[in-house]
Amino acid sequence: MMMKKYVVLLAILACHSLFVKAQQKSFTMEDSLRGTLGEGRTWWDLLHYEIGLKPDYGNLSITGSNKITFKTKAGNQPGYLQLDLQEPMKVDSVLFKNKALKINKKGRYAWMVNFTEKFNAGDTLAIQVFFSGKPRRAIKAPWDGGFIFDKDKEGRRWMTIACQGIGASVWLPCKDHQEDEPDMGVVQHITVDAALTAVANGRLTGVKDEQNGTKTFSWKVESPINNYSIIPYIGHYINNGETYQGENGKLDMNYWVLDYNADKIDYLKTDARRTIKALEYWFGPYPFYKDGYQLIEAPHLGMEHQSAVAYGNQFKPGYLGRDLSGSGWGKKFDFITVHESGHEWFGNNITSKDVADMWIHESFTCYSETLFLDFFYGNQAGNEYNQGIRKNIANDEPVIGAYGVNSRGSGSDMYYKGANMLHTIRHSVNDDSLFRKMLRDMGQAYYHKTVTTEQVEQFINKKLNTDFSTVFTQYLRTTQVPELEFYIKKDKIYFRYTNCVKGFDLPLTLSIPAGTENKTIRITPKESWQNIKTFEKSELYFNKENIEKMYYLNVKNIKSK
Numbered sequence: 001m002m003m004k005k006y007v008v009l010l011a012i013l014a015c016h017s018l019f020v021k022a023q024q025k026s027f028t029m030e031d032s033l034r035g036t037l038g039e040g041r042t043w044w045d046l047l048h049y050e051i052g053l054k055p056d057y058g059n060l061s062i063t064g065s066n067k068i069t070f071k072t073k074a075g076n077q078p079g080y081l082q083l084d085l086q087e088p089m090k091v092d093s094v095l096f097k098n099k100a101l102k103i104n105k106k107g108r109y110a111w112m113v114n115f116t117e118k119f120n121a122g123d124t125l126a127i128q129v130f131f132s133g134k135p136r137r138a139i140k141a142p143w144d145g146g147f148i149f150d151k152d153k154e155g156r157r158w159m160t161i162a163c164q165g166i167g168a169s170v171w172l173p174c175k176d177h178q179e180d181e182p183d184m185g186v187v188q189h190i191t192v193d194a195a196l197t198a199v200a201n202g203r204l205t206g207v208k209d210e211q212n213g214t215k216t217f218s219w220k221v222e223s224p225i226n227n228y229s230i231i232p233y234i235g236h237y238i239n240n241g242e243t244y245q246g247e248n249g250k251l252d253m254n255y256w257v258l259d260y261n262a263d264k265i266d267y268l269k270t271d272a273r274r275t276i277k278a279l280e281y282w283f284g285p286y287p288f289y290k291d292g293y294q295l296i297e298a299p300h301l302g303m304e305h306q307s308a309v310a311y312g313n314q315f316k317p318g319y320l321g322r323d324l325s326g327s328g329w330g331k332k333f334d335f336i337t338v339h340e341s342g343h344e345w346f347g348n349n350i351t352s353k354d355v356a357d358m359w360i361h362e363s364f365t366c367y368s369e370t371l372f373l374d375f376f377y378g379n380q381a382g383n384e385y386n387q388g389i390r391k392n393i394a395n396d397e398p399v400i401g402a403y404g405v406n407s408r409g410s411g412s413d414m415y416y417k418g419a420n421m422l423h424t425i426r427h428s429v430n431d432d433s434l435f436r437k438m439l440r441d442m443g444q445a446y447y448h449k450t451v452t453t454e455q456v457e458q459f460i461n462k463k464l465n466t467d468f469s470t471v472f473t474q475y476l477r478t479t480q481v482p483e484l485e486f487y488i489k490k491d492k493i494y495f496r497y498t499n500c501v502k503g504f505d506l507p508l509t510l511s512i513p514a515g516t517e518n519k520t521i522r523i524t525p526k527e528s529w530q531n532i533k534t535f536e537k538s539e540l541y542f543n544k545e546n547i548e549k550m551y552y553l554n555v556k557n558i559k560s561k
Contacts, residue, residue: 035406040082074121084169084176089133141300168227284440287349302336304343325388342368356401363418420552430509438463
């Protein structure tokens with residue numbers, strides 16, 4: 001990425017222009033219906049789903065039901081409830097107290113369920129929704145989501161769903177907004193041909209022989225769960241489980257693979273155990289002990305389905321056998337196992353209220369790869385890996401998207417740029433005990449909750465005892481990479497930031513590369529020139545390569561001034 005050098009005024013104007021441009025995308029009424037908690041959504045709080053699902057592989061269709069239990073809130077009741085289900089799927093009927101309710105469809109995705117009576121605040125109610133149709137099929141899962149009707153290597157039926165982004169309403173009538181999760185969990189009853197096995201989130205509670213050549217597998221999740229994580233996996237699966245002694249006691253870990261991959265289970269176990277060990281150290285206890293942990297072979301690369309992680313990395317280290325960082329460290333672990341499991345903490349435990357804040361999911365989880373390497377291979381491994389993935393940053397648009405319209409920010413930068421921002425903050429603080437405590441405290445403070453960017457920013461600032469407000473603005477809301485300029489003249493070192501937002505003041509803790517000296521110095525460059533006196537080996541501390549390894553900055557040594 002080539003960045004031009006601007007004077008301060010032009011840098012500020014450029015930041016503003018880029019931010020405004022990102023917010024001026026064209027959005028429709030349907031974007032607002034999907035992305036906003038409008039009046040058809042705000043008066044009720046989602047408590048529970050009980051889903052019945054029967055896929056028809058031959059017709060590429062599904063039929064099902066969803067019993068939606070909810071509690072009414074105080075305030076205005078508009079007389080209707082908004083359900084979300086995307087075309088070509090359709091809502092066949094909705095029952096309330098065993099009577100059919102009138103339904104009006106609005107646009108392609110929203111179904112307004114009409115009530116003829118008012119309810120008291122705090123009432124617990126339930127509707128039964130029946131649905132059917134041929135769901136949109138995933139073209140290139142998991143990136144282009146939908147229902148997956150696939151075949152395994154032996155030509156047998158293999159089905160699942162990948163719907164992050166496009167949303168669970170691609171197949172399931174639901175309240176498809178991240179802010180409101182079913183607080184009491186989800187039950188799934190999946191009816192499939194008797195030769196197949198259906199796997200889902202949580203724990204298997206029963207298998208019923210339907211006496212017609214089919215079986216129904218029932219699965220239960222007790223924890224709140226985001227909609228796009230609710231998932232069935234259907235195929236010729238076999239299972240192998242174990243008990244892991246984790247921070248919160250015994251954790252049930254189960255591995256599901258297609259029957260011809262039985263010999264690959266030991267491979268999955270190795271990195272799954274290592275992942276839980278490293279991420280519990282950094283992030284705190286695995287958030288879903290009561291629902292267990294599952295790693296399930298899938299016909300796509302992978303996805304963070306809560307307590308039922310999709311795995312499709314071909315049983316190879318790295319990312320399909322490649323090192324995304326180019327540092328060599330990326331092949332020391334199975335990328336999908338570590339990354340998608342990392343989402344159990346960020347994405348599933350802590351969920352962003354609005355899709356615009358998806359960086360909360362992806363940045364922390366991308367950084368979990370660095371922390372995994374740091375835990376097992378040391379600080380240098382983490383530094384080199386994190387710097388290596390920096391080449392994947394696009395700076396095409398801000399990391400934060402537009403609010404209220406189901407719009408994410410930069411698809412790549414919410415991962416790599418966000419991870420490098422966290423690495424930058426960590427080195428700025430220069431106290432791994434404090435940084436680790438902040439991460440663990442965050443997991444407790446927002447346990448099974450939805451959050452906003454502002455909440456996360458304020459939490460980090462408070463826990464790290466440093467105001468990183470301009471740092472968050474710089475990396476999350478603009479596409480500019482800040483530059484650190486410095487030069488040495490006589491007995492002083494001069495330094496400043498350019499190409500940055502107004503007031504950018506990231507503190508820098510500088511040190512000599514490991515193994516040479518333990519001393520550190522701390523400076524706080526600003527937009528205006530600052531200076532300190534030279535000291536012994538000062539040129540080693542002000543070293544472009546070393547600074548850029550620790551911080552996401554472009555460093556320029558101005559030789560003469």
